Amino acid sequence: MRYSAFAILKNALRGNRDWVPAWRKPEPRSTYDVIIVGGGGHGLSTAFYLASVHGITNVAVIEKGYLGSGNVGRNTTIVRSNYRLTPNSGFYEKSMELWRELSHALNYNVMFSPRGVLNLAHTPGQMDTHAERGNQMRLMGVQSELLDRDQVARLNPGLDVSGSARFPVHGGLLQPDAGNARHDAVAWGYARAADQLGVDILENTEVVGFLKDGERIAGVEVMRNGEPMEIRAAKTAVAVAGNTGRVMKMAGVDKLPIETTVLQAFVSESIKPIIPTVTTFGAGHLYVSQSDKGGLVFGGNIDYYNSYAQRGNLPVWEEVTGELIAMFPAFARLRLLRCWGGVMDMSMDGSPIIATGPLPGMYLNAGWCYGGFKATPASGWCFAHTIANDKAHRLNEAFTLERFKDGNPIDELGAGPTPWYH
Amino acid sequence: MRLTCPYCGPRDHQEFTYRGDATAARPALDNTSVDDHNAYVYDRSNPDGLHRELWNHTSGCRTHMIVERNTVTHDVVSCEPVGPFAEQLK
Numbered sequence: 001m002r003y004s005a006f007a008i009l010k011n012a013l014r015g016n017r018d019w020v021p022a023w024r025k026p027e028p029r030s031t032y033d034v035i036i037v038g039g040g041g042h043g044l045s046t047a048f049y050l051a052s053v054h055g056i057t058n059v060a061v062i063e064k065g066y067l068g069s070g071n072v073g074r075n076t077t078i079v080r081s082n083y084r085l086t087p088n089s090g091f092y093e094k095s096m097e098l099w100r101e102l103s104h105a106l107n108y109n110v111m112f113s114p115r116g117v118l119n120l121a122h123t124p125g126q127m128d129t130h131a132e133r134g135n136q137m138r139l140m141g142v143q144s145e146l147l148d149r150d151q152v153a154r155l156n157p158g159l160d161v162s163g164s165a166r167f168p169v170h171g172g173l174l175q176p177d178a179g180n181a182r183h184d185a186v187a188w189g190y191a192r193a194a195d196q197l198g199v200d201i202l203e204n205t206e207v208v209g210f211l212k213d214g215e216r217i218a219g220v221e222v223m224r225n226g227e228p229m230e231i232r233a234a235k236t237a238v239a240v241a242g243n244t245g246r247v248m249k250m251a252g253v254d255k256l257p258i259e260t261t262v263l264q265a266f267v268s269e270s271i272k273p274i275i276p277t278v279t280t281f282g283a284g285h286l287y288v289s290q291s292d293k294g295g296l297v298f299g300g301n302i303d304y305y306n307s308y309a310q311r312g313n314l315p316v317w318e319e320v321t322g323e324l325i326a327m328f329p330a331f332a333r334l335r336l337l338r339c340w341g342g343v344m345d346m347s348m349d350g351s352p353i354i355a356t357g358p359l360p361g362m363y364l365n366a367g368w369c370y371g372g373f374k375a376t377p378a379s380g381w382c383f384a385h386t387i388a389n390d391k392a393h394r395l396n397e398a399f400t401l402e403r404f405k406d407g408n409p410i411d412e413l414g415a416g417p418t419p420w421y422h
Numbered sequence: 423m424r425l426t427c428p429y430c431g432p433r434d435h436q437e438f439t440y441r442g443d444a445t446a447a448r449p450a451l452d453n454t455s456v457d458d459h460n461a462y463v464y465d466r467s468n469p470d471g472l473h474r475e476l477w478n479h480t481s482g483c484r485t486h487m488i489v490e491r492n493t494v495t496h497d498v499v500s501c502e503p504v505g506p507f508a509e510q511l512k
Contacts, residue, residue, distance in 0.1 A: 245468035255465035259443070260493070305440040306493045308470040313423050313496070315436045348464050404464040405456065417463050420440060 003107055022188055023195035028202050028231055032060045034387055035220055035233040037207050037247060038240040039063025041072035041373065042365055044190035045380025046239060051197035054388035059199045060231060062222060064206035068187040071241050071342045071372060076265050076299045078278050078287060079374040080117045080178035081142050084133055087398035087410050088351060089140035094395050095378035099181065102377060108189030111182035116277040117175045122167040126282055130173035145174045158274045158328050166326040167283035180278060180289055186376055210251040217251060217361035237387055239365040241372060242343025253358055257348040257404050259419040261302045262341040263370045264312040268334045270294030286323040295337060298324060302344060302370060304420045312341040344370045349409035350422030354382050354396040363387050369422050423496050428503035429483040441476035444488045470494055
């Protein structure tokens with residue numbers, strides 16, 4: 001059923017009895033052309049582009065929980081492409097292009113809101129760095145504007161731009177066409193659109209092992225309703241974010257250039273509209289935006305050590321809330337509604353992996369650090385291309401597993417092989 | 423989370439700096455294998471469970487120690503001194 005204003009009217013007149021669930025709950029078949037392990041944003045978008053762009057519809061997406069129960073449903077929803085290195089700019093700008101048309105492409109409102117992402121600068125040196133980054137973005141065809149302090153103050157009236165602020169604001173770099181989208185709607189929209197093209201989405205089905213024909217991966221063993229079963233496929237793709245280490249060990253890949261850490265995020269009680277853009281603090285690490293319901297959605301650094309815990313420790317709370325209040329003193333009395341932690345697959349250079357391998361018959365999409373949400377459309381688009389053609393697209397050809405050994409890491413921060421600092 | 427520094431006793435983990443996987447061993451100087459050096463710098467087992475890792479007591483005595491910690495529950499199993507004075511501290 002196509003969603004439209006007409007459909008709402010027609011169904012309203014019939015007492016809303018004819019709506020159907022957004023996706024089916026199919027029973028698994030024994031064989032598929034492609035299995036995608038992980039029904040998060042990246043897995044679902046991969047399934048959608050496999051079906052819509054490459055005509056491969058005999059696809060299963062295998063998700064151990066319910067759809068949207070992983071990182072796609074627990075991030076801070078920021079969409080941007082303000083990168084400096086060529087492989088990243090090209091890839092994330094492709095994502096921006098897909099985001100702009102996503103609601104139409106999926107026939108599902110993902111509430112993409114290009115409200116702007118503003119990175120503050122607190123020293124003259126930081127303004128220089130922002131100018132450099134802004135110029136690099138423009139050279140790659142990405143929009144950017146360098147703002148002085150008065151322009152920042154006009155854009156963001158709640159911000160403390162006085163000289164007595166803990167870290168006085170000198171200006172900022174704005175990517176005007178970046179912004180937010182509704183994370184749950186992205187998962188649901190991709191799921192519904194992929195399902196309508198024939199993709200089977202198998203929820204509450206956990207991969208517990210991989211099937212092998214000699215060296216070649218030939219499918220997966222799953223637990224479903226407490227029963228083990230085998231599902232075979234010529235191509236098995238893995239897109240499981242923070243669980244990459246766990247899942248790849250089942251396939252016999254014991255070591256990867258990835259470490260898993262926890263990232264916490266926070267939501268405050270609802271208030272009247274006050275922050276018009278996504279705003280980031282430049283004297284620490286904090287990003288904040290305001291949801292359509294009025295809550296402030298914010299987060300900062302990962303907890304700096306390996307963790308699969310999906311819950312963090314208190315020092316990050318203290319740091320992040322302290323930074324928020326340094327920027328917006330008016331928020332000091334605001335109460336937090338919720339906080340949570342998700343596990344991140346931090347790669348050795350802070351950039352992702354979208355590649356064939358590491359075993360024959362297998363494809364890997366991982367290393368999203370804590371910026372996977374904005375990449376959801378381009379990640380699926382490139383991964384689908386890689387799966388369909390057994391070869392990377394131009395936009396993801398640099399995101400290989402071998403780049404570390406070859407001496408071609410894509411280290412946006414220049415932090416070196418310390419995953420917890422990216 | 424609290425770590426027990428071999429010199430200073432139990433302290434909040436905020437006093438410490440995480441220094442990564444302690445099982446990654448630097449190949450010998452005369453080992454010219456690119457694969458071995460690549461594995462040392464980049465490849466990690468990233469376990470869900472017990473993990474041996476290096477921490478430095480940066481806001482205290484600045485000694486390094488090897489912590490064995492569960493990455494799922496954050497339980498700390500042991501904190502052992504490491505380096506030239508490790509034997510005298512045990």
